[in-house]
Amino acid sequence: MTSKAFQDFYPDDLSHCYGCGRLNPDGLQIKSRWEGEEAVCTFAPRPYHTAIPGYVYGGLIASLIDCHSTGTASAAAYREAGREMGTEPALRFLTAALHVNYLKPTPIDAPLEIRATVKEVKGRKVVIASRLVAAGQVCATGEVVAVQVPEDLMPGKS
């Protein structure tokens, strides 16, 4: 049995994101889980996610790093607060800054594994570092500064 992913704990009205929302049928629906101190997400690129033939386009890599990192930020914030994921009030994060270094072309015919670590949890801000591994090689690294969604942007909370 596979454990629930971070994204499976998001409230329904925060589960429509193209990258990570389980209720977005057109989206990527990524799933992130702890493996010890790292959060891991695996994604199989689709044939149309191409850049130059044979390789994944950079926007997908950025999207995966982005959503995996905000999910990891959420999980880290719950952990920091000593709370179970999914308990109210929801701790959900948006991206303030995203940085991706593309180290080498990423093959499109291999699963992409994004492994993230929590660099900092400070107030409403969480910083996540990550690397994308494909076919045994680190093809990209990422850093995301995530901030907790302000109350006035939380759906149904006005």
Next chain:
Amino acid sequence: MTSKAFQDFYPDDLSHCYGCGRLNPDGLQIKSRWEGEEAVCTFAPRPYHTAIPGYVYGGLIASLIDCHSTGTASAAAYREAGREMGTEPALRFLTAALHVNYLKPTPIDAPLEIRATVKEVKGRKVVIASRLVAAGQVCATGEVVAVQVPEDLMPGKS
């Protein structure tokens, strides 16, 4: 009559990118053009490009900035070389580094305009700065370090 976009000059075998390839029917097919010293791309987000309801997910913004910037890098390199776009050998760019600052939530029901300027052209490297404007407000800024595609990755050139 609308002028040809940067992407319309890409050779067929470099036109399959999900973000900017005119031959990728599943992709975004962005179009970039000079407006004086700025390169401009306008994109209408689709309803499923949501983050939290009403707003565009960050991965789309990163993808648009990424592909618009590599297209602008290509156009800038042709200009720097005093060559017409589309002439051989093709000058095509990949992203080495992508940085996006998300300044405020980007509305999903407005056209997104990405305006880019060339910060540097040096050898095979071009640096592009950009900002994303929606509903009259700058919602994100970007910086891309683009490098010319190495010969061994150019399709059909081996």
